[in-house]
Amino acid sequence: MPVETYEKLGSFYLGKTVPMDGQGQPPELVLYDSKDLTTHAVIIGMTGSGKTGLGVALLEEALIDKIPVIAIDPKGDITNLALTFPGLQAEDLKPWVNPQEALAKGKTVEAYAADEARKWTDGLAQWGQNPERIARLKAAAELTIYTPGSSAGASVSLLRRFNAPPAAVIDDPDLFSERIETTTSSLMALLDLEADPLSSREHILVANIFSHTWREGQGLDLAGLIQAIQNPPFERVGIMDLDSFYPAKDRFALAMRINNLLAAPGFSAWLEGTPLSIPDLLHTPTGQPRASVFTISHLSDAQRMFFVSMLLNELLGWMRTQSGTTSLRAILYMDEVFGYFPPVSNPPSKTPLLRLLKQARAFGLGVVLATQNPVDLDYRGLSNTGTWLIGRLQTERDQMRVMDGLQGGALGGKMDAGRLKPILAGLESRTFLLHNVHEDGPVVFKSRWALSYLRGPLTRDQIKQLAPPSDDDALAATPGPAVSADTVRAAATHQAAPSVPPDIPVYFIKGSGAGQNGTYVPHVFGQMAIYYSSAKYQVDLARSVALAAPLEDGPVPLDWDAATALSADADTLEMEPMSGVGFGDLPAIALKPTAYRKWQKDLTRWTKANHPVTLLRCKPLKLTSTPEESEGEFRSRMALALHEQRDLAVEKLRRKYASRFQTLKNRLLTAEQAIAREAEQAKARQVDTVISFGTAILGAFLGRKTVSARSTSRVGTAMKSAGRMQKEKMDVARAKERAEAIGQQMAELEIRLQEDIEKLEMQFDPENETLEEIRIAPKLSDISVELFGLAWLPYRKTEQGRFLPDWSGAG
Numbered sequence: 001m002p003v004e005t006y007e008k009l010g011s012f013y014l015g016k017t018v019p020m021d022g023q024g025q026p027p028e029l030v031l032y033d034s035k036d037l038t039t040h041a042v043i044i045g046m047t048g049s050g051k052t053g054l055g056v057a058l059l060e061e062a063l064i065d066k067i068p069v070i071a072i073d074p075k076g077d078i079t080n081l082a083l084t085f086p087g088l089q090a091e092d093l094k095p096w097v098n099p100q101e102a103l104a105k106g107k108t109v110e111a112y113a114a115d116e117a118r119k120w121t122d123g124l125a126q127w128g129q130n131p132e133r134i135a136r137l138k139a140a141a142e143l144t145i146y147t148p149g150s151s152a153g154a155s156v157s158l159l160r161r162f163n164a165p166p167a168a169v170i171d172d173p174d175l176f177s178e179r180i181e182t183t184t185s186s187l188m189a190l191l192d193l194e195a196d197p198l199s200s201r202e203h204i205l206v207a208n209i210f211s212h213t214w215r216e217g218q219g220l221d222l223a224g225l226i227q228a229i230q231n232p233p234f235e236r237v238g239i240m241d242l243d244s245f246y247p248a249k250d251r252f253a254l255a256m257r258i259n260n261l262l263a264a265p266g267f268s269a270w271l272e273g274t275p276l277s278i279p280d281l282l283h284t285p286t287g288q289p290r291a292s293v294f295t296i297s298h299l300s301d302a303q304r305m306f307f308v309s310m311l312l313n314e315l316l317g318w319m320r321t322q323s324g325t326t327s328l329r330a331i332l333y334m335d336e337v338f339g340y341f342p343p344v345s346n347p348p349s350k351t352p353l354l355r356l357l358k359q360a361r362a363f364g365l366g367v368v369l370a371t372q373n374p375v376d377l378d379y380r381g382l383s384n385t386g387t388w389l390i391g392r393l394q395t396e397r398d399q400m401r402v403m404d405g406l407q408g409g410a411l412g413g414k415m416d417a418g419r420l421k422p423i424l425a426g427l428e429s430r431t432f433l434l435h436n437v438h439e440d441g442p443v444v445f446k447s448r449w450a451l452s453y454l455r456g457p458l459t460r461d462q463i464k465q466l467a468p469p470s471d472d473d474a475l476a477a478t479p480g481p482a483v484s485a486d487t488v489r490a491a492a493t494h495q496a497a498p499s500v501p502p503d504i505p506v507y508f509i510k511g512s513g514a515g516q517n518g519t520y521v522p523h524v525f526g527q528m529a530i531y532y533s534s535a536k537y538q539v540d541l542a543r544s545v546a547l548a549a550p551l552e553d554g555p556v557p558l559d560w561d562a563a564t565a566l567s568a569d570a571d572t573l574e575m576e577p578m579s580g581v582g583f584g585d586l587p588a589i590a591l592k593p594t595a596y597r598k599w600q601k602d603l604t605r606w607t608k609a610n611h612p613v614t615l616l617r618c619k620p621l622k623l624t625s626t627p628e629e630s631e632g633e634f635r636s637r638m639a640l641a642l643h644e645q646r647d648l649a650v651e652k653l654r655r656k657y658a659s660r661f662q663t664l665k666n667r668l669l670t671a672e673q674a675i676a677r678e679a680e681q682a683k684a685r686q687v688d689t690v691i692s693f694g695t696a697i698l699g700a701f702l703g704r705k706t707v708s709a710r711s712t713s714r715v716g717t718a719m720k721s722a723g724r725m726q727k728e729k730m731d732v733a734r735a736k737e738r739a740e741a742i743g744q745q746m747a748e749l750e751i752r753l754q755e756d757i758e759k760l761e762m763q764f765d766p767e768n769e770t771l772e773e774i775r776i777a778p779k780l781s782d783i784s785v786e787l788f789g790l791a792w793l794p795y796r797k798t799e800q801g802r803f804l805p806d807w808s809g810a811g
């Protein structure tokens with residue numbers, strides 16, 4: 001089957017079947033329905049069994065289908081997803097081949113790269129994949145390798161701030177307390193404090209601080225945590241007085257410990273970089289899917305645990321804010337889950353992982369875990385996993401354990417131990433037993449060749465080469481809000497704030513604190529509560545907006561078009577100026593209260609005209625974005641809607657063809673049995689050789705799928721009628737003719753199916769579709785000005801004599 005066909009179906013091409021029990025069926029494609037992954041998967045196999053290769057192939061399929069991926073990569077192998085070379089030339093591979101391997105083979109790096117390039121070209125060809133498919137994979141998604149706690153790859157700031165979880169988490173008492181426990185435990189581990197959640201006072205104090213702060217909707221950075229430990233925002237812990245529970249002197253010691261962590265060399269890497277934001281890890285700002293690979297092999301055990309727990313927590317919180325779906329929305333892949341989800345102990349990563357396995361299905365988040373040994377996994381996790389991919393196992397005991405698991409539930413009588421045992425014992429590397437609850441029975445297959453070049457863990461320098469150029473320079477180049485030449489010239493002429501009449505409120509906008517070469521420039525400031533509503537688009541929204549427009553000494557002293565948006569946060573405003581900062585000239589009009597009344601009116605009118613809430617609308621899907629949703633998030637929601645439509649269409653196709661295919665298959669079986677009986681060779685399986693003739697798609701698309709209870713009961717009746725037929729006589733020639741005629745009908749059915757699949761067209765590309773903008777302006781009566789007056793905004797003079805904004809959040 002051409003690759004384009006199954007790609008249209010949202011089917012993941014995992015490999016090809018290999019004969020089970022030594023029967024000689026020809027290989028069939030193993031296609032895996034993407035939406036089956038919403039019930040999660042485990043890949044179990046010893047080192048070298050091909051788990052990572054299979055995992056990489058699965059992720060490649062997902063990315064080609066535009067499903068975003070977050071991968072946790074404890075060993076560094078998943079970074080290989082970045083090694084996609086459509087040309088597959090020796091030159092392409094040369095920087096990436098392992099020089100030690102070349103040496104071991106007695107070859108130059110050049111020669112070895114040429115060997116590897118050939119190996120990959122041949123491997124892909126053997127698996128029916130062309131280099132264009134590599135190009136498609138490369139173009140489908142944006143890949144980023146993150147190296148938490150290191151600057152080799154992209155960095156994530158994990159410790160800069162412990163953000164409050166979303167309301168959906170805070171409002172769920174169990175989930176909220178789990179979040180607090182996980183965060184606290186992983187932080188304690190990072191501090192090297194063996195803290196028992198129930199008896200350690202360190203743990204209890206920090207958990208209480210998180211609980212208290214988050215409940216108020218506030219985040220907490222490490223400095224804030226250090227402060228809160230010394231001066232907790234509560235006076236009692238349980239019923240005990242704080243100081244008897246944990247005396248101030250001892251609390252100081254704990255605060256010091258965190259401070260020492262902050263001061264440790266290399267620690268800054270934990271503070272820099274982008275915050276862990278799941279929507280940003282899944283999609284680019286324009287809605288393109290992303291593959292975010294987190295390589296953590298360079299970290300200590302405690303650091304890894306900390307990172308993994310924090311990521312899982314974020315994922316869990318994000319998930320709870322998503323709408324339900326039956327399609328696959330995103331994948332969390334974890335290569336080598338050993339230690340993070342053990343059956344007995346209770347590391348911080350375990351609770352969130354178990355939660356994900358139990359609940360992620362409803363939100364379309366598929367979790368895929370790979371591990372060497374079945375005992376690495378808590379059985380509650382396994383029982384929530386719909387797909388098992390069992391590779392070669394090291395010991396007979398491991399095989400027995402997997403068999404027990406499969407027999408006791410998962411496989412539910414679909415295959416008996418007597419048959420299963422030799423199959424498991426005989427698995428070679430890259431061959432896997434696939435058990436999928438959504439399919440009739442298990443199948444053994446060999447994983448397809450990976451599109452990415454599997455070289456093993458990348459070195460630090462190689463990861464650096466892959467990292468996109470840092471955008472620090474771009475940031476520095478962006479000009480701040482404009483201040484006119486007049487304002488600048490007039491700046492810094494006064495030591496103290498010019499006095500104004502008492503009925504004009506005066507505010508000072510908080511500066512970055514530098515104070516050097518600082519100047520306050522006069523502005524008119526207004527802070528408003530704006531209410532937006534639209535019954536048509538179901539908008540019902542309150543927003544705080546703060547604006548400041550510079551005061552000019554000219555014919556138009558104030559122009560709201562030149563206003564700067566400030567954070568409408570109580571922290572931004574101060575009643576007293578910073579010391580050591582000069583003041584610019586204040587135009588005379590700024591001393592007249594009547595002018596402020598006019599400016600305030602202007603502001604409300606200006607706001608009505610210029611401060612709408614903008615929604616995006618996708619007409620063909622009849623979908624509208626929400627005010628909180630970014631364009632990228634909305635486009636990813638569009639992509640999900642298209643996937644849902646596609647999955648429904650595929651399901652319909654399957655239903656349309658299943659019964660017809662089943663009927664023909666049964667007739668063929670009957671005919672085959674007649675032939676066999678007449679020819680007195682009881683090779684019941686011969687039937688498969690005929691079926692496979694010209695029916696590759698039917699077989700792969702419908703073969704093992706449990707379509708409906710009806711189709712299975714039909715098999716039953718067909719079997720019975722086959723039995724009846726056995727009593728009748730039929731000559732071999734006629735039976736063969738008949739079988740061939742049925743085979744012909746099947747081939748025709750296959751062609752019709754192929755045509756129907758061709759018609760399954762994505763309506764449009766969700767990343768590039770033009771969207772309509774809907775502006776919802778507030779009514780004048782829905783804009784209430786809460787603060788209004790004169791505001792001094794701090795600027796800083798650069799060495800080039802330019803004035804740049806110096807308030808926090810500026811630029």
Ligand SMILES: Nc1ncnc2c1ncn2[C@@H]1O[C@H](COP(=O)(O)OP(=O)(O)O)[C@@H](O)[C@H]1O
Binds near residue numbers: 051052447448456
């Ligand atoms: N799908 C695949 N395509 C090409 N080579 C593969 C594939 N799977 C495994 N291999 C080869 O087999 C080796 C071992 O497989 P790997 O997936 O790393 O095993 P595991 O993760 O179970 O230890 C890899 O280094 C690679 O050379």
Ligand SMILES: [Mg+2]
Binds near residue numbers: 051052077335
């Ligand atoms: Mg591996």
